[in-house]
Structures are given as structure tokens and as C-alpha cells.
Amino acid sequence: MRVGELSRRTGVSVPTIKYYVREGLLPAGELSSPNQARYDESHVRRLRLVRALIDVGGLSVAAIRDVLEAVEDPDRSVHEVLGAAHDHIAPREGGPDDAARDTARRQARELIARRGWLVDDDNPAVRSLADALAAFGRLGHDRFAEVSLDVYAEAAERIAAVDVAYVAREVAREDVVESAVVGTVLGDAVLTSLRRLAQVDASARAYGTGEPPATA
Amino acid sequence: MRVGELSRRTGVSVPTIKYYVREGLLPAGELSSPNQARYDESHVRRLRLVRALIDVGGLSVAAIRDVLEAVEDPDRSVHEVLGAAHDHIAPREGGPDDAARDTARRQARELIARRGWLVDDDNPAVRSLADALAAFGRLGHDRFAEVSLDVYAEAAERIAAVDVAYVAREVAREDVVESAVVGTVLGDAVLTSLRRLAQVDASARAYGTGEPPATA
Structure with missing residues (x-):
């Protein structure tokens, strides 16, 4: 198909498609004449993936390029690719190196031991978890x-089980x-949306009007 | 305390503190002389909140200003403030208005009906959910x-119950x-980190080496 049809099929404008090709997010089409390129179903699929990562996952063009390189490298395990994806979703900086950080690191390690999770101490998600707990x-x-962390962890286990299946x-x-x-990028978006909706429901049931509890 | 001590207590540099004051994220200190301002515990607390929203939540300065305005407006309900916070966490654009979007909107509505959640159809999280499902x-x-959505929804209900409590x-x-x-901003960060760790654990248990299943 020509670039016009690729644009129609995916809802991505022609200039944006050309930008993605220049940025290495989309393979160039096959030249059928000096100024006409042909695209196929693999381009449709890739464009939809790129748009999902941008629109729903909020990833930058540079982040997507990193993730796609990892996806296409047959030497990288699924774990490594997911690590690359996760590194770009999780915020990078995590606040000062203070007593709260030390406590949070210990809480994260203890949680992992308590749940019996088979994860390395240097998994980037351990750091993200400790960063959030420190905050x-x-x-x-x-x-x-x-009071809340183990309920979160148990919920995460149930979700991870269906994710892996x-x-x-x-x-x-x-x-x-x-x-x-x-699943990792879009699943996070699904989960945070569902958490928000379930909070609205739980709050409405607890307080009727959806107002906070009256101050004493 | 002077700005130097505020900086030491919070790990935020003096120029950054002054920037936050100019941007309206932090109330100015009380002038004790023409070029010296005094800060108190409310400034420490506010600075820590701002850093948590930036470092862990990934919110922009403009987004935090919106959220803080909502927090400080006594006429806004908790629901309205949370809505403001959530609007800034959830990505705004959601892909083309196509058949996938229509299907996803139906899936979101059906899920909400199936779970019996008391939420308005126009809640922004309904749209975020539909955007992710459409992707x-x-x-x-x-x-x-x-296969996965109801497991996610049930997990979200358990989490929302402890959140509201x-x-x-x-x-x-x-x-x-x-x-x-x-809880909304940092809890999302905790939850996505836990989901990633639980995925690593589930994958390690399913495949031993942490490698993907061998291709047939």
C-alpha cells in the first residue's frame, strides 16, 4: 500500500509517518519508484504499536526507539526487553538519599522476602518501589x-499471574x-484507570455523597 | 528557619526552592529583613509534597500548580481534587476515534455495570480505561x-478498599x-513497581530460567 493508505488505516498523518521513519521507529517502505514507497501489514502493526506506546504509555520517541531495539534483538531475553520498557515508564530520579530512603529500601527487601518473590535485589523495579515508599x-x-502494602502486593500477584498466562x-x-x-505498558494504564474508578465507587459507598467525612 | 536550612532539611537546592516560590508551588517565606526570608514546618512539608509529585509521580510544574490550587480550594470536594490529580497523571491523548475505540467504550461500560461500580460515564478514568483497551x-x-480485565478489576477493588480506609x-x-x-500519585508508582516484580517472579516460576517459552 502507499503511504496515504497506511495513514488512513492507522489514523497517523503522512508527515508523522515520515517523521517516525526518519527517527527509526518505523522501517522505510520498499521503493517502487524513486519517490514512491510501498508499505505492508508489518508497517500497519508497527505504527499501531508506536502510537499505543506514545498515546497510552506516554513514552517519548527516544524511549520507544530503545524499547523497539530491545524487541528486535534476538539475543535479549523477554526479561531484558521488559526491563528496557519498564525503565522508560518508571520515573528515573527518586529523591534524596536520606533516612527515609534507607527505611524504604528495607521495607522493599522485607516485602520481597515475605512474599517469597524470586527477584534480584538490583531489579530496577525494586528501586522504583523504594523510591515511592521513601516519598x-x-x-x-x-x-x-x-497497612496497605501487602494488599497491594497480593493484588499485584494476581495480576502478574494472568499477565504471564x-x-x-x-x-x-x-x-x-x-x-x-x-501488556506491561498498556496494562499499567488499565490498572491505574481501574484503581481510580474503584476508588470513586468505594468512596461513594463509604460517604454516600462522595464528599469527604465531615470534620469533627 | 532560613532558606539554607530549608534546603538541608529537604535536599532541594536553594535556587530550586526560589524557582518553586516564583512558580507558585511554595508560599514565599516571611520577610525578616529586606533580603532574608523565614520558613517554617509548613514549607518543609509542602516542599516534600512537591518533590514527591515530581520525582515519583512524574508531574510537571504546571500540573502540580493545578493540583495544589485544587487542594487549597475549600469548595472543592475530595473527588474533584483527585480528579484534577488524576487528569495530570493519565496521558491526555488517546488515539484515533475508530471502531476499536467504540468497542473499547462498550467494554468499559459493560465492565462498570458488571462490577456494579457507582461511577459517572463521564469520569475521566472511564475515558483513560477505554483508551487503553482500544490500544x-x-x-x-x-x-x-x-481473559484479564476482570482479574485486574477485582485487584483494583481490593486496593481501592484499603485506599479509602x-x-x-x-x-x-x-x-x-x-x-x-x-495516595493516588505515589500509590500508582507502588502498584506498577509491584506488578513488575510480581511478573518477574511469576515468569521465573513458569519458565525457570526466566527465558520465554521455547518456540515450537
Whole structure:
């Protein structure tokens, strides 16, 4: 198909398609004449993946290029590709190296031991978790790690079980990897939206009007 | 305290503190002489909140200004403030208005009806959810909504129950609202980190080496 049809099929404008080709997010079409390129279904699929990562995942063009390079490198395991994707979703900086950070690191390690999770201490998600717990601690919300963290962890386990079962249905490596990236990035968006909706529901049930509890 | 001590206590540099004051994220200190301002514990707390929203939540300065304005407006309900916070976390654009979007909107509405959630159709999280489901659909992953969505929703319900119980322990409106914003933004970061760790664990258990299933 020509670039015009590729644009129609995906809802991505022609200048944007050309920009993605220049930026290495989309392979160039096959030249059928000096100024006409032909695209196929693999381009449709790739463009939809790129748009999903941008629109729903909020990833930058540079981040997507990194993730796609990892997806296309047959020497990288699914874990490594997911690590690349996750590094770009999780914020990078995590606040000062203070007592709250030390406490949070310990809370994260203890949680992982308590749940019996098989994860390395240097997994970037351990750091992201500790960063978030440290931020709770600095704001005087140490209580969060005591009263809520295990409920979150148990919920995460149930979700991870369906995530892994979902990806396991794919047969080819490329499909496993793509499916895992899509599931990780879009799944986060689904989960945070659902959490918000469930909060609205729980709050409406607790307070009727959806107002906060009256001050004493 | 002087600005130097405020900087030491919070790990935020003096030029950055001054920038936040200019941008309206932090109230100016009380002038004790023409070129010296005094700060108190409320500034420490506010600075920590701003850093948590930037470092862990990934919010922009403009987004934080919006959220703080909502927090400080006594006429806004907790729901409205949380809506403001959530609008800034959730990506804004959601892909083309196509058949996948229509299907996703239906899936979102059906899910909400099935779970019996008390939420308005025009809640921004309904749109974010539909956007993410539409992106799954466009990538040929319609299956996600069938096999995984209710497990995600049930997990979200358990989390929302502890979230609402957590916030309900605060008494003053300002504390309820701040606690809800912190819990929403930082809780998302905790949850996505935990999901990633639980995925690593589930994958390691399923495949031993942490490698994808061998291709047939």
C-alpha cells in the first residue's frame, strides 16, 4: 500500500509517518519508484504499536526507539526487553538519599522476602518501589507500608499471574516479546484507570455523597 | 528557619526552592529583613509534597500548580481534587476515534455495570480505561478484555478498599485531600513497581530460567 493508505488505516498523518521513519521507529517502505514507497501489514502493526506506546504509555520517541531495539534483538531475553520498557515508564530520579530512603529500601527487601518473590535485589523495579515508599515516608505516611502494602502486593500477584498466562499463549519469540511490552505498558494504564474508578465507587459507598467525612 | 536550612532539611537546592516560590508551588517565606526570608514546618512539608509529585509521580510544574490550587480550594470536594490529580497523571491523548475505540467504550461500560461500580460515564478514568483497551484492540489483543480485565478489576477493588480506609483515618479536610493526592500519585508508582516484580517472579516460576517459552 502507499503511504496515504497506511495513514488512513492507522489514523497517523503522512508527515508523522515520515517523521517516525526518519527517527527509526518505523522501517522505510520498499521503493517502487524513486519517490514512491510501498508499505505492508508489518508497517500497519508497527505504527499501531508506536502510537499505543506514545498515546497510552506516554513514552517519548527516544524511549520507544530503545524499547523497539530491545524487541528486535534476538539475543535479549523477554526479561531484558521488559526491563528496557519498564525503565522508560518508571520515573528515573527518586529523591534524596536520606533516612527515609534507607527505611524504604528495607521495607522493599522485607516485602520481597515475605512474599517469597524470586527477584534480584538490583531489579530496577525494586528501586522504583523504594523510591515511592521513601516519598510516602518523607510525607509522614510511614503507615502506608504497614497497612496497605501487602494488599497491594497480593493484588499485584494476581495480576502478574494472568499477565504471564496471557503472554505464554504466544508461540514465536517476537510475539511473546511484543505481547509482553504491550501488556506491561498498556496494562499499567488499565490498572491505574481501574484503581481510580474503584476508588470513586468505594468512596461513594463509604460517604454516600462522595464528599469527604465531615470534620469533627 | 532560613532558606539554607530549608534546603538541608529537604535536599532541594536553594535556587530550586526560589524557582518553586516564583512558580507558585511554595508560599514565599516571611520577610525578616529586606533580603532574608523565614520558613517554617509548613514549607518543609509542602516542599516534600512537591518533590514527591515530581520525582515519583512524574508531574510537571504546571500540573502540580493545578493540583495544589485544587487542594487549597475549600469548595472543592475530595473527588474533584483527585480528579484534577488524576487528569495530570493519565496521558491526555488517546488515539484515533475508530471502531476499536467504540468497542473499547462498550467494554468499559459493560465492565462498570458488571462490577456494579457507582461511577459517572463521564469520569475521566472511564475515558483513560477505554483508551487503553482500544490500544489493546488495535494491536490485535482483543483477548485482553476477555481473559484479564476482570482479574485486574477485582485487584483494583481490593486496593481501592484499603485506599479509602487509609484516607478515612485523617480528620481535617486538608489532610484528607493531601493524603488522597499522595495516595493516588505515589500509590500508582507502588502498584506498577509491584506488578513488575510480581511478573518477574511469576515468569521465573513458569519458565525457570526466566527465558520465554521455547518456540515450537
